[in-house]
Amino acid sequence: MSDSAATAFASTPDPHSYARPAEVSVRHLALELTVDFQTQTLSGTATWQLRNSGATELLLDTRGLLLEAVLLDGPTGEPTPFELGADDAVLGQPLRITIRPDTTAVSIRYQTTPRAAALQWLRPEQTAGGQQPFLFTQSQAILARTWLPCQDSPGIRFTYEARVQGPAELLALMSASNPQERNEAGEYQFRMDQPIPAYLMALAVGDLEFVPLSARTGIYAEPVTLPVATSEFEDVEKMVTAAEDLYGPYRWERYDLLVLPPSFPFGGMENPRLTFVTPTILAGDRSLTSLVAHELAHSWSGNLVTNATWNDFWLNEGFTVYFERRIMEALYGRPYSDMLQVLGHSALLDTIAELGATSPDTHLHLNLTGRDPDEGLNEIAYEKGDYLLLTLEHLVGRPALDTFIKEYFARHSFQSMDTASFIAYLRHELLDQHPGLAEKLQLDSWIHGPGIPAGAPPIGSTRFEAVDDALQNWQQGTPARVLNTDEWSSHEWVHFLHGLPAGISPAQLSELDAAFGFTHSGNSEILAAWFPHTITAGYAAADEALHQFLTRVGRRKFLTPLYKALLTTPGGAARARQLYAQARPNYHSVATSTFDVLVGKP
Numbered sequence: 001m002s003d004s005a006a007t008a009f010a011s012t013p014d015p016h017s018y019a020r021p022a023e024v025s026v027r028h029l030a031l032e033l034t035v036d037f038q039t040q041t042l043s044g045t046a047t048w049q050l051r052n053s054g055a056t057e058l059l060l061d062t063r064g065l066l067l068e069a070v071l072l073d074g075p076t077g078e079p080t081p082f083e084l085g086a087d088d089a090v091l092g093q094p095l096r097i098t099i100r101p102d103t104t105a106v107s108i109r110y111q112t113t114p115r116a117a118a119l120q121w122l123r124p125e126q127t128a129g130g131q132q133p134f135l136f137t138q139s140q141a142i143l144a145r146t147w148l149p150c151q152d153s154p155g156i157r158f159t160y161e162a163r164v165q166g167p168a169e170l171l172a173l174m175s176a177s178n179p180q181e182r183n184e185a186g187e188y189q190f191r192m193d194q195p196i197p198a199y200l201m202a203l204a205v206g207d208l209e210f211v212p213l214s215a216r217t218g219i220y221a222e223p224v225t226l227p228v229a230t231s232e233f234e235d236v237e238k239m240v241t242a243a244e245d246l247y248g249p250y251r252w253e254r255y256d257l258l259v260l261p262p263s264f265p266f267g268g269m270e271n272p273r274l275t276f277v278t279p280t281i282l283a284g285d286r287s288l289t290s291l292v293a294h295e296l297a298h299s300w301s302g303n304l305v306t307n308a309t310w311n312d313f314w315l316n317e318g319f320t321v322y323f324e325r326r327i328m329e330a331l332y333g334r335p336y337s338d339m340l341q342v343l344g345h346s347a348l349l350d351t352i353a354e355l356g357a358t359s360p361d362t363h364l365h366l367n368l369t370g371r372d373p374d375e376g377l378n379e380i381a382y383e384k385g386d387y388l389l390l391t392l393e394h395l396v397g398r399p400a401l402d403t404f405i406k407e408y409f410a411r412h413s414f415q416s417m418d419t420a421s422f423i424a425y426l427r428h429e430l431l432d433q434h435p436g437l438a439e440k441l442q443l444d445s446w447i448h449g450p451g452i453p454a455g456a457p458p459i460g461s462t463r464f465e466a467v468d469d470a471l472q473n474w475q476q477g478t479p480a481r482v483l484n485t486d487e488w489s490s491h492e493w494v495h496f497l498h499g500l501p502a503g504i505s506p507a508q509l510s511e512l513d514a515a516f517g518f519t520h521s522g523n524s525e526i527l528a529a530w531f532p533h534t535i536t537a538g539y540a541a542a543d544e545a546l547h548q549f550l551t552r553v554g555r556r557k558f559l560t561p562l563y564k565a566l567l568t569t570p571g572g573a574a575r576a577r578q579l580y581a582q583a584r585p586n587y588h589s590v591a592t593s594t595f596d597v598l599v600g601k602p
Contacts, residue, residue: 015309023057025051028048044110045109048105054101059094066111070109082097082098110149127261134205135204136205153309155197166205175273209221246406264554265590267294272303288524302320304412304413305408314381314384318385318388319385360450384452389401391455427443464492468499504533556590559591
């Protein structure tokens with residue numbers, strides 16, 4: 001891998017970063033951090049090695065950091081002037097550092113604040129074990145700047161090393177080479193030799209233990225969670241092997257999982273070498289592990305080839321969803337992956353309906369200038385992006401598409417990609433090789449048009465057809481307890497619940513609950529599909545379970561529909577505000593930024 005390939009960034013300006021990488025860009029980070037749970041702060045020094053084309057000013061992204069000093073040429077170098085620019089609610093403040101035309105390194109001594117948006121500091125009672133505090137970061141999309149002065153753009157990559165000092169009784173982990181057991185000093189060293197963008201910087205500190213799954217895969221979790229997680233993720237090595245068989249070698253050495261406390265706002269985060277996952281996928285039957293396949297697929301799509309800006313987010317997620325479902329098909333068969341496809345397609349249709357059929361926010365290529373890029377992290381990027389690739393597969397055949405994707409990852413490894421460059425590559429390498437394909441595909445309608453273009457292939461599932469039959473039989477009077485559901489997976493149950501009619505009565509919900517135990521299910525996907533019905537119908541028997549779910553789980557995907565459902569019921573706004581006021585301390589800032597607007601900040 002050449003030096004230029006390792007650090008390539010797109011020529012497209014990034015509207016969400018103050019950095020000017022064409023003048024001077026970061027290439028390597030040496031990070032020294034101390035973790036203080038009492039003050040809920042990180043403090044230390046970030047030393048950046050630079051590529052400097054003769055610039056006299058370095059611009060870094062920051063948000064809410066307390067800066068102590070900036071030194072040229074390393075931690076013992078000479079002080080240099082610096083200043084923070086105007087504060088923007090989304091972007092934070094540019095850090096302007098005076099450098100010399102020959103400067104190749106700067107060191108920044110700094111401290112975070114307890115309000116740093118990327119950091120969630122959990123009290124012991126907020127963890128699974130209940131005995132020790134816990135810290136984790138969530139840097140995507142532009143929150144790395146809240147715990148690290150950096151060039152916070154997905155198009156800028158760097159390698160890093162770190163030394164983290166934390167409490168002796170806790171284990172520290174990063175998106176890097178990791179320890180597998182604690183040491184008495186609480187000091188840990190890390191290296192990431194593959195270049196990554198800032199949003200993939202990650203840190204976790206907690207009461208954690210490790211269990212290997214294979215020579216290159218393993219699980220980190222709190223001790224009380226570890227046995228369940230080890231059983232649930234038994235197929236991870238098979239997933240890695242299936243992924244390699246599809247699209248080439250895994251390039252990150254190890255693939256480990258960290259099971260976080262329930263407040264984690266996402267299903268997973270693809271931090272290199274250490275995927276963060278929510279405990280809400282621990283269903284007991286491995287039926288929700290497609291999320292792991294998704295985060296694993298990011299090791300190619302996103303981590304290896306990265307969207308240049310957040311306007312190009314679909315290049316990360318569309319490929320990843322398609323790849324995830326190919327992995328699941330390889331492991332569990334086409335009927336299984338078809339269920340995932342139908343569920344995803346339903347979510348896409350719901351998102352288009354919510355945003356508006358003609359909304360520019362339903363385009364694959366977005367314009368998020370002046371907006372929080374988090375607004376673009378929805379099903380359009382994921383499911384419409386996947387649907388474009390499914391359409392390509394339908395038109396050109398799997399072998400040709402697989403060859404294209406495998407070569408795409410190989411040619412652009414450790415580089416960024418913007419939408420215009422991808423379109424040019426796709427046309428040259430695939431569309432032009434098949435006369436008439438471009439016209440059939442309607443590529444511009446997918447990329448720059450709203451909704452779903454006409455001519456997209458149909459989406460269906462034979463296993464869901466049986467669920468639909470059962471649902472129809474119940475609606476026609478068959479008692480719920482005699483429906484043939486013994487072999488259903490979580491996906492079939494979710495599809496069943498999504499298919500329940502509007503206006504379902506509390507008595508009908510009670511019958512279903514008595515037959516299937518939805519209210520007290522340990523499966524978060526099932527609960528998240530069940531509670532909107534109980535809220536709308538006023539099914540009081542589920543109220544306490546709903547309250548527990550809202551206060552225990554921080555996954556935004558689950559919480560958003562529940563708060564929205566509450567807001568549509570008589571007196572629901574007051575109830576939603578009351579519940580949110582109790583639950584908010586357990587949520588990460590990624591979630592509260594959504595619910596403060598939706599429900600109202602307490």
